[in-house]
Amino acid sequence: MGVLYPGSLIAVVSGTAEQATLIVKKIQDYFIRNPEIMREIQADSHRAVQLSRNKGICTLKNGSKIESFSVGTMRGNRAKIVVIDESPEVKADDLDAVIAPVKNTKRDICHQRGIADYPSKTVSITSACLKSNYFYAMFMQALREFCKGNPSNFACALDYRSAARVGITDMEFFLKEQKKMPEAKFAMEYGSFFVGAESGSVFPYNLTESCRTLKQVEIAQPVKSTSDYVMGVDLATSGASNADNAVICVVKLVEMESGGYLKKLVYMRSYHGKRLDTLAEEVRRTYVRFPNITRIVFDHRGLGDAFPQFLSQPWIDQATGKEYPPWTLDDERTIIHNAVPLLRSVKANPTINQQLVSCLRVA
Numbered sequence: 001m002g003v004l005y006p007g008s009l010i011a012v013v014s015g016t017a018e019q020a021t022l023i024v025k026k027i028q029d030y031f032i033r034n035p036e037i038m039r040e041i042q043a044d045s046h047r048a049v050q051l052s053r054n055k056g057i058c059t060l061k062n063g064s065k066i067e068s069f070s071v072g073t074m075r076g077n078r079a080k081i082v083v084i085d086e087s088p089e090v091k092a093d094d095l096d097a098v099i100a101p102v103k104n105t106k107r108d109i110c111h112q113r114g115i116a117d118y119p120s121k122t123v124s125i126t127s128a129c130l131k132s133n134y135f136y137a138m139f140m141q142a143l144r145e146f147c148k149g150n151p152s153n154f155a156c157a158l159d160y161r162s163a164a165r166v167g168i169t170d171m172e173f174f175l176k177e178q179k180k181m182p183e184a185k186f187a188m189e190y191g192s193f194f195v196g197a198e199s200g201s202v203f204p205y206n207l208t209e210s211c212r213t214l215k216q217v218e219i220a221q222p223v224k225s226t227s228d229y230v231m232g233v234d235l236a237t238s239g240a241s242n243a244d245n246a247v248i249c250v251v252k253l254v255e256m257e258s259g260g261y262l263k264k265l266v267y268m269r270s271y272h273g274k275r276l277d278t279l280a281e282e283v284r285r286t287y288v289r290f291p292n293i294t295r296i297v298f299d300h301r302g303l304g305d306a307f308p309q310f311l312s313q314p315w316i317d318q319a320t321g322k323e324y325p326p327w328t329l330d331d332e333r334t335i336i337h338n339a340v341p342l343l344r345s346v347k348a349n350p351t352i353n354q355q356l357v358s359c360l361r362v363a
Contacts, residue, residue: 001081002064003040005118007107011079012068013099015089017054020068023085024049024056027066063109074098078105080120087124092134119152128157128188130205131196139194157192184209202357218252218266220289228253229290233283233298235307239273246271246279250290276303280310284324288317293342295330300345308343312336 103120
């Protein structure tokens with residue numbers, strides 16, 4: 001762009017001046033070896049690229065210039081193209097307050113001759129980051145516009161196989177990295193995967209990622225199992241794309257010699273946009289597969305207030321034709337004929353929530 005459009009001011013920005021200088025350094029290390037590129041650079045008696053630890057400048061013969069800045073030193077300058085390296089490290093507020101005004105400019109040659117200039121551009125470069133970072137939303141917005149055919153947007157994600165294919169890095173390096181790095185970290189650093197995380201969450205991603213794999217899975221209760229099971233039900237019914245999932249999980253209780261229990265999460269399934277009656281059906285089907293379930297625990301607040309009503313009638317398993325009795329709360333005072341007090345209501349309060357958080361963090 002600097003060669004083709006005279007007088008283009010190109011700013012390379014990052015969270016630190018040292019990081020921003022790295023891109024300009026690549027011009028010196030790699031690109032000026034090409035005589036076609038070297039012919040365009042204004043070198044005169046000095047080096048083709050003026051480079052220090054905190055600053056890099058490459059001036060072209062047609063008046064274009066490539067210069068590195070930290071975000072702090074960029075304020076008040078002007079640039080037709082802004083290249084942001086390691087974009088997630090630049091604060092979102094700085095993008096609006098500093099970077100956006102920088103692009104509000106027109107090349108002098110266009111201003112003097114009264115001709116149209118090309119639109120100012122922002123180019124963001126980074127490894128993948130957590131989805132909670134603002135960059136992910138920006139990337140997805142650009143990708144959606146790109147997919148619609150909007151010519152002013154472009155997005156791509158290149159993984160380690162691209163580097164190996166063109167010979168930048170040998171595949172052996174990536175295979176070694178894959179063996180020693182956690183799967184999710186490798187996927188982000190080398191696979192261009194944006195991994196989910198919520199900022200400010202009670203259980204941050206780096207805490208849960210290492211223990212989120214089910215090591216022992218039971219699709220159904222093993223034959224002749226003598227263990228007790230507990231089913232947990234987290235209710236959610238909204239079908240919105242950003243809404244929570246409803247989740248049914250089964251915890252196996254293995255009795256130990258000490259009289260305590262070893263608790264193992266052996267089954268988990270999520271549902272999106274299902275109504276309470278459908279979720280009640282799924283709870284019934286799960287119980288059929290795990291007949292040793294002694295309690296079904298659910299949050300009674302909100303949606304849970306109406307949930308027991310969907311389990312208060314006899315239910316017939318269509319696969320076997322067997323009829324199961326109605327279920328009631330285990331503290332239910334109203335007596336229903338043949339009802340089984342299987343439902344455990346939890347009405348959380350700050351004290352209970354704090355106990356749950358503490359115990360789960362330890363676990």
